[in-house]
Amino acid sequence: MITNGDLVTRKSYQHDVLFRVKSAGGPLVKLMGExxxxxxxxxxxxxxxxxxxxxxxxxxxxxxxxxYSYRLFRQDYRLLKEKRESGAGSGYTKENETNYFQIPPRILHIDGDPLFLKKCIYLYEQLGLQVHGQYLHEREMPEQVLGLIEKVQPEIVVLTGHDSYSKAKGSVRDLEAYRHSRYFVEAVRNIRQRYPHFDQMVIFAGACQSHFESLIKAGANFASSPARVNIHAVDPVYVAARVAYTSFMDHLNIWEVIRNTISGQEGLGGIETRGLLRIGMPYSKEAEELS
Structure with a gap:
């Protein structure tokens, strides 16, 4: 007997994905990836x-x-830190390496899954980033995203949740063949109408199998899913963190952004984007509170 909350796999897909039953009350059981x-x-x-x-x-x-992905990101973080400290004329030498402070950007993470949101918030905190997390159903995102941005004043916005492509509803080019992509697209478009500068408001949008091209065209800096594959729950965090810890003086290499994610280049892609981290001197307790 299948009931809400049970963990299941699908026989027709050779048990490839682990799902949790969200609703078992009708002829079709609604499933959410675990x-x-x-x-x-x-x-x-x-x-x-x-x-x-x-x-x-x-x-x-x-x-x-x-x-493994977390370890790779920490390695990247150390390399970025070394690059900042060894830059010609930077002044961040061994003599004063503790005499500067960092101001990473604020992140607004809007998620269509409350359990995944909790997991992502924990990872942001492990990475030392300021984040405001908000659970919203995907169809609510277009209406509510601007109000949340005005409240939080972030530099990075993550719009994610659940999605899927259905061949029975149309071709991969047809936005209506996707469960939630149109809501992500509409939310991104609403943000870009208010915040058009790609390097002042960085947007990640999408979930599993999302309509990548439409999200990029709407104004996302990074999106899923170029090859219409599934993406891992925490992949958006690693993209946001890479932007957050890259200096605003540098452009991100897109491959370097996605190479350490769990899904890789089939699941994630984007456009050239400037980092958002700022460095200040001298270090003080008051400055630490800004970081």
Missing amino acids: DIRLEADAPIDDLRQVTGAEYRQRKAETDKKEA
Whole structure:
């Protein structure tokens, strides 16, 4: 008996993705990816419940990927820090390396999944970033995003949640063939009408299988999913963090932004964008409070 909250896989997809049952009350069961940002429907006879042992095995594999991605990001962070400190004429030498402070940008992360939001907020905090997290259903994002931006005053906005492409509803070019892409697109367009400068308001938008081209055309700096593949729950965090820890003097190499994400270049892409980190001197306790 399949009930809400159960962990399941789909027989028709060779049990490739672990889902949690969101609603089992009709002819089709509504499913949400447990670790990836995919929403799907399936008939109940296509589902297989996942045992505790299998769940632990899958979770261990996912945790390993997340830990590896985190380590790679920390390595990148150290390289960025070394680059700032060794730049010609920068003044950030060994003699005064503790005498400067950083002001990373504020991040507004809007998520269509409250559990993924909690996981992302934890990761932002581990990375030392200022973030305001907000749960909204994807269809609410276009209406509410500008009000949240006015309240939070972020430099980076992340719009994510769940999505999926349905071949039965149209070709990959047809925006209406996607579950939530049109809401992400509309929200991005609303932001760009108010904040047109790509290097002052950096936007990440999309989830699993989202209509990448429409999101970029609407004004996103980074988006999913170029190859219409699934993306991991925390991938948007790594994109935002790379922007946040790159100096505003430097442009980001797109490959360097996405190479350490779990999904890689099939799941994520974007356009050339300037970093948003600013350095100040001299260091003081008061300056620390700004960071």
